[in-house]
Amino acid sequence: MPSALPTGDPAPPDGSLPAAALTGLGTRPFGVYVHVPFCATRCGYCDFNTYTAGELGTSASPASWLEGLRRELDLAARVLGTPPAAETVFVGGGTPSLLGADGLAAVLDAVRGSVGLAPGAEVTTEANPESTSPAFFAALRDAGYTRVSLGMQSAARHVLALLDRAHTPGRPVAAAREAREAGFEHVNLDLIYGTPGETADDLRASLDAVRGAGVDHVSAYALIVEEGTALARRVRRGELPMPDDDVLADKYEQVDAALTAHGLRWYEVSNWAADEAARCRHNLLYWQGGDWWGAGPGAHSHVGGVRWWNAKHPAKYAELLAAGTSPAAGREVLSDDDRRVERVLLELRLVTGLPVDALDDGGRAGAEVAAEDGLLDPAELDRGRCVLTDRGRLLADAVVHRLT
The missing domain is CATH 3.20.20.70 (Aldolase class I)
Structure with missing residues (x-):
């Protein structure tokens, strides 16, 4: 299922x-x-x-x-x-x-x-x-x-x-x-x-x-x-x-x-x-952290740091809406720290990378080590951005862990 x-x-x-x-x-x-x-x-x-x-x-x-x-x-x-x-x-x-x-x-x-x-x-x-x-x-x-x-x-x-x-x-x-x-x-x-x-x-x-x-x-x-x-x-x-x-x-x-x-x-x-x-x-x-409304059974949405998700089954979804109520089954309001971690997780995967300014002190230290290990481009890091190397792409999840 x-x-x-x-x-x-x-x-x-x-x-x-x-x-x-x-x-x-x-x-x-x-x-x-x-x-x-x-x-x-x-x-x-x-x-x-x-x-x-x-x-x-x-x-x-x-x-x-x-x-x-x-x-x-x-x-x-x-x-x-x-x-x-x-x-x-x-x-x-x-x-x-x-x-x-x-x-x-x-x-x-x-x-x-x-x-x-x-x-x-x-x-x-x-x-x-x-x-x-x-x-x-x-x-x-x-x-x-x-x-x-x-x-x-x-x-x-x-x-x-x-x-x-x-x-x-x-x-x-x-x-x-x-x-x-x-x-x-x-x-x-x-x-x-x-x-x-x-x-x-x-x-x-x-x-x-x-x-x-x-x-x-x-x-x-x-x-x-x-x-x-x-x-x-x-x-x-x-x-x-x-x-x-x-x-x-x-x-x-x-x-x-x-x-x-x-x-x-x-x-x-x-x-x-x-x-x-x-x-x-x-x-x-x-x-890149935009807003979207996810419509349909089980769809997820995000607006301004609030995330919610709809009832999964199509029958339940249609039933709720027919009754005049939201089909949302639950939601969460993201904390500032949640949003920072998500930003690292998502933007780091892009060829444009992530601004170093988005990291906390521990994350900036982790970025320096990741660059020394060949996972982040040292020249880009000097310019204020965390950009994955070819090897870093293979280990992207591990790099995210170091930066968060």
């Missing part, structure tokens, strides 16, 4: 936020995340808040979810007062493309009708390559989407089978080309590396396929065995080995070298883009 929600304080039924959280609203980047909880099948490695039709039965549907979404976005407009128009919108899941182009157009219309879209807004949807077509992409462009993120994961058939991915190996590349032909300037492909049984040649074939797809952005993530997933149960039974950290490091270097040679440069530890325009502005909003 999907991962559990965090613990926190009760959220107010009307969704109201402390006055301090609303101070400065609009001076920080603002975006909207929409969570689509539907999937045709459950991938064995996935612990996201998703549900198949068989799991939901008659308790929830795309129609009831969309009605709940509209109500939540209207709630967002009331809670935020005069909300800033969304600079970014990201529709994730789950499998948003299961809604079809008309459903995704309705989602964007709901955002427009509540908080509104800023001129030049970045509007992204995730999509499963098997549930797309040239007509689908053309309709998305007409609806106002500007960016598509396709789940490729691998070009090796046996790797896709182990991950329980339904698409055929060549379909993601074909879908990426169809998206470009439909007028999408910005197209991302997601890769997962380190799946048990994946060889260096398998990964090389995946990277060759990415290069041939003509995309301007790639996200590549090491396989994580999440507790509660089918993959974790297989590892626990000894059917599959746990991914080895040294092997994952080697494969990360393989990914970075191949993408760099193709003209894609890393700008976040797990993300590469052709240029600044190709970088995902919505994700940068997360990493």
Whole structure:
């Protein structure tokens, strides 16, 4: 089943936020995340808040979810007062493309009708390559989407089978080309590396396929065995080995070298883009401490140092909103120290790094040691910024620990 929600304080039924959280609203980047909880099948490695039709039965549907979404976005407009128009919108899941182009157009219309879209807004949807077509992409462009993120994961058939991915190996590349032909300037492909049984040649074939797809952005993530997933149960039974950290490091270097040679440069530890325009502005909003309203079952939000999360099940989510109450299941008000630690955790992962001024005395001492150990660029540190070296990217979590 999907991962559990965090613990926190009760959220107010009307969704109201402390006055301090609303101070400065609009001076920080603002975006909207929409969570689509539907999937045709459950991938064995996935612990996201998703549900198949068989799991939901008659308790929830795309129609009831969309009605709940509209109500939540209207709630967002009331809670935020005069909300800033969304600079970014990201529709994730789950499998948003299961809604079809008309459903995704309705989602964007709901955002427009509540908080509104800023001129030049970045509007992204995730999509499963098997549930797309040239007509689908053309309709998305007409609806106002500007960016598509396709789940490729691998070009090796046996790797896709182990991950329980339904698409055929060549379909993601074909879908990426169809998206470009439909007028999408910005197209991302997601890769997962380190799946048990994946060889260096398998990964090389995946990277060759990415290069041939003509995309301007790639996200590549090491396989994580999440507790509660089918993959974790297989590892626990000894059917599959746990991914080895040294092997994952080697494969990360393989990914970075191949993408760099193709003209894609890393700008976040797990993300590469052709240029600044190709970088995902919505994700940068997360990493740089912006505000966002997360709408949908299990979605998380953050405004002005207050974080909250919605009820997970689509039926409960829709029920709360139909009753005129917030779907939030809990929230937390971040302390100054919480916010400092989060800033280190997120900004350090960026190619631009983190200002040394954001660290406390212990963190500045840790930065000096990290530079001596080759994990931070000493020249950048002299200029007042903590920037990971190539080796530091492999040990980013350890560097964060030193700085916090």
